[in-house]
Amino acid sequence: MTDALAAPPPPRPAAHHELSVLWVRHWTDQLFSFAVERPEDFRFRSGEFVMIGLPGEDGGKPILRAYSVASPGWAEELEFFSIKVPDGPLTSRLQKIQPGDRVLMGKKPTGTLVLDALTGGERLHLIGTGTGLAPWLSVARDPETYARFGRVIVSHTVRQVADLAYREFFAGGIHEDPLIGDEARAQLTYYPTVTREAFPTPGRITDRIRSGDYFRDLGLPEGFDPAQDRVMLCGSMAMIKDTAALLDGFGLKEGSNAEPADYVLERAFVG
Structure with a gap:
């Protein structure tokens, strides 16, 4: 068998989930909450955090920050509670999300508040x-x-x-x-x-x-x-x-x- 006939390597798994926003609630001009769909294979302990973010502008590197999951471990959706930083690299954009938009989420929850x-x-x-x-x-x-x-x-x-x-x-x-x-x-x-x-x-x-x-x-x-x-x-x-x-x-x-x-x-x- 020649190299030309060898099977191509399997595609690398995506580093992040890309999830649909389900709802957004603005509490004040500085605080908001939102929820995203929960991947079927995502497991976490109540109190853990995960990386949340958005793709970089103009195709740049994604911008991610640590967010505690505000949902309990049994919930069917994943809720998050965030501040709004007007000039923040992430929250200046994240605060504008609407239901149906997509956000990135890391695959490995962790933390000590458990x-x-x-x-x-x-x-x-x-x-x-x-x-x-x-x-x-x-x-x-x-x-x-x-x-x-x-x-x-x-x-x-x-x-x-x-x-x-x-x-x-x-x-x-x-x-x-x-x-x-x-x-x-x-x-x-x-x-x-x-x-x-x-x-x-x-x-x-x-x-x-x-x-x-x-x-x-x-x-x-x-x-x-x-x-x-x-x-x-x-x-x-x-x-x-x-x-x-x-x-x-x-x-x-x-x-x-x-x-x-x-x-x-x-x-x-x-x-």
Whole structure:
């Protein structure tokens, strides 16, 4: 057999899924959510992130950024929660997508904001700022979360009241979820705070933890207990570093997929 008759090499698999946008919701002029179709072979753990992006302009290299999947692991569509950066290489274009448009998604989800990275406990604190709420939308809709923890607290800190995207969902809509609605009604507490406008629970979450207001508002013993409390952190670098230092001070230890422990944070978004 000559080289001319040899079978051609198989085509290289595409590096990314190219997926159709199902819906888009603009919360404010700085925040929006969107969902894409879920590939049949895409599997992920609630709380993981994946690369999302668009083809480069004029045929250039694709522009991709890490996005937490805001859908639970069982969902039939993949939801994402994003900021809008006017001059951002990706979000300046991504914010303009419409249903039917196509976006790119990586094939390998990963991350540490997963239940597997925590040891057992009684209370799970999901602390996020801004779009750092996204993984909590996934974790809070996972039945395993309620099987492992007696109480689940979703904390969301933003600058303006209008930035409390998903407020109505966490305050009541999640109770209608056909899979975990009853559990959420009995076990989930939503704890929003606002830093730049009047609000019943004002200020940074770190300040409310230091003052003890966080615990008093929630009817909890003051301070985090390494025997009972497990914590996940996602959001601004300042919040994550400050809260991690507070948790260390209470005696909690940082965990990972390789060594589960008392709290986890997502270093992919910290830099």
